[in-house]
Amino acid sequence: MDPAPDDRTAVTPPSPDGQSRRALLRAGAAAVAAGTSAALAACLESDSSVDVPPGVDDPTSLPDGQHAWNDALAHDADGNVRPPAHHVFLELSLRGGPDGSARETVETTLRDLERAVAWGPEGVLFTLGYTRAYVDRFDASLEGVSLPEPDPMPVLAAESDVTVATNDALLHLASDDAAVVLAVEEALFGDRQRLDGTSLSGSLADVFERVDRRTGFVGPGLPAERQQGLEGLPDGDPVPEEAPFFMGFRSGFRESQATEDRVTIADGPFAGGTTQHVETLELELGSWFEASSHDQRVARLFSPDHADREAVGKYGDRLGTDPGVLETVDRIADDARERGIVGHAQKLARARDDGDPVLLRRDVNTTDGDVCGLHFVSLQRELSEFRRVRRAMAGDEFRQYGVGPRQGNGILRYVRLRHWGDYFVPPRRQRALPRPNPDT
Ligand code: HEM
Numbered sequence: 001m002d003p004a005p006d007d008r009t010a011v012t013p014p015s016p017d018g019q020s021r022r023a024l025l026r027a028g029a030a031a032v033a034a035g036t037s038a039a040l041a042a043c044l045e046s047d048s049s050v051d052v053p054p055g056v057d058d059p060t061s062l063p064d065g066q067h068a069w070n071d072a073l074a075h076d077a078d079g080n081v082r083p084p085a086h087h088v089f090l091e092l093s094l095r096g097g098p099d100g101s102a103r104e105t106v107e108t109t110l111r112d113l114e115r116a117v118a119w120g121p122e123g124v125l126f127t128l129g130y131t132r133a134y135v136d137r138f139d140a141s142l143e144g145v146s147l148p149e150p151d152p153m154p155v156l157a158a159e160s161d162v163t164v165a166t167n168d169a170l171l172h173l174a175s176d177d178a179a180v181v182l183a184v185e186e187a188l189f190g191d192r193q194r195l196d197g198t199s200l201s202g203s204l205a206d207v208f209e210r211v212d213r214r215t216g217f218v219g220p221g222l223p224a225e226r227q228q229g230l231e232g233l234p235d236g237d238p239v240p241e242e243a244p245f246f247m248g249f250r251s252g253f254r255e256s257q258a259t260e261d262r263v264t265i266a267d268g269p270f271a272g273g274t275t276q277h278v279e280t281l282e283l284e285l286g287s288w289f290e291a292s293s294h295d296q297r298v299a300r301l302f303s304p305d306h307a308d309r310e311a312v313g314k315y316g317d318r319l320g321t322d323p324g325v326l327e328t329v330d331r332i333a334d335d336a337r338e339r340g341i342v343g344h345a346q347k348l349a350r351a352r353d354d355g356d357p358v359l360l361r362r363d364v365n366t367t368d369g370d371v372c373g374l375h376f377v378s379l380q381r382e383l384s385e386f387r388r389v390r391r392a393m394a395g396d397e398f399r400q401y402g403v404g405p406r407q408g409n410g411i412l413r414y415v416r417l418r419h420w421g422d423y424f425v426p427p428r429r430q431r432a433l434p435r436p437n438p439d440t
Helices: 021-034 037-045 100-116 178-188 222-227 285-290 294-301 304-308 332-339 344-349 383-394 396-401
Strands: 086-094 125-130 169-175 208-217 274-283 364-366 373-380 415-425
Touching (some): 021 086, 021 208, 021 222, 208 222, 222 364, 274 383, 294 304, 332 344
Antiparallel strands (some): 086 169, 086 208, 125 415, 274 415
């Protein structure tokens, strides 16, 4: 997958004229998905307004948590955190052992990046997380963090055709600017020498092989734009223009999200880090839009009560910062028995901790492989919390009311699990090939 060294370019993106940023944003989702130099060139050519805002002089001034993105992110008109628009997920496999020299290459390259490009959605935000397979390279156990084998079976009994993350690491890059996220990916792996005037002195390609590449996008307009020409979608462009997600609704409301503090590891050598779960779900948007009305979609995604009260609006526009699902939890058995439907968010709000959400979700749409899907990304202090919440989504207990996965059990009928990965994301100071027991 790694291009030959002579594929290097020295493109310095031109400075902004601000003219057609929106056009670029839209063209960008396709370019990021293609992920080639040609796509980048097309992306840059289609609008000359791409620049790389410079980073910090002192990378140690950046937040301790690699996942501490929220302070750098903008908010929507209601006050919900607005995620970066364009995402690349790279599964990485170590070329050699995780020794001191590889560790130094990784740290130097990432620090160079932080000096070259702003930490934020106008520049780039990223996390580098590690798998169980990485930890197993060492003759020591991971201190203070429980990192299970990647296996959906204990959580979801009946899934098939699911791949699991068995490489060493996952690099998640995110930016509002498609050209920046592509340029950063190229620079990190030595396929481009300069980032708007600054060079990275090392290359992650000396340490890691990129074995898988996934891409995503999120934000109003982007799913509507991407729905055109995709297989499996009914005619008539059913995804509303304003919807940030393919299923047609907003998500990630402030009161339904854990805070970054809540998902941050509190003690031990990896204090300040977090754990990350990433799964890919294929979406059956044909039946989602064709076999159900707007009210039924609201009932399945939020709750039947939300549909009765018309509380959601066309795409979640009436919801502000609180989708109001906690209030619907008590009636869930009645909804199952009497209505034959339980809402996705209604089910999941049952898994809060004393009323507080435990997952910080950063999911994004995808059209990887020309299939509509969702890369579901969540951060939590402990992966056991994720599994507990995911079991609440499976909602097995509603079978007793005849509400199984093929019936009105949230959105289960419309999603199919394809990939499952669990990672630990060390704090920034430990991000470069950490030893599992750094204090000993
Ligand atoms: C295609 C897949 C999915 C879609 C379209 C989706 C969409 C939504 C929507 C619209 C909400 C309501 C409000 C909000 O986001 O703030 C929600 C809530 C939530 N979803 Fe999902 N979701 C999906 C998959 C998942 C998965 C795989 C999980 C993993 C456990 C999950 C966990 C949650 C949680 C924890 C909440 C918040 C519940 C609360 O308020 O406490 N979702 N989701």
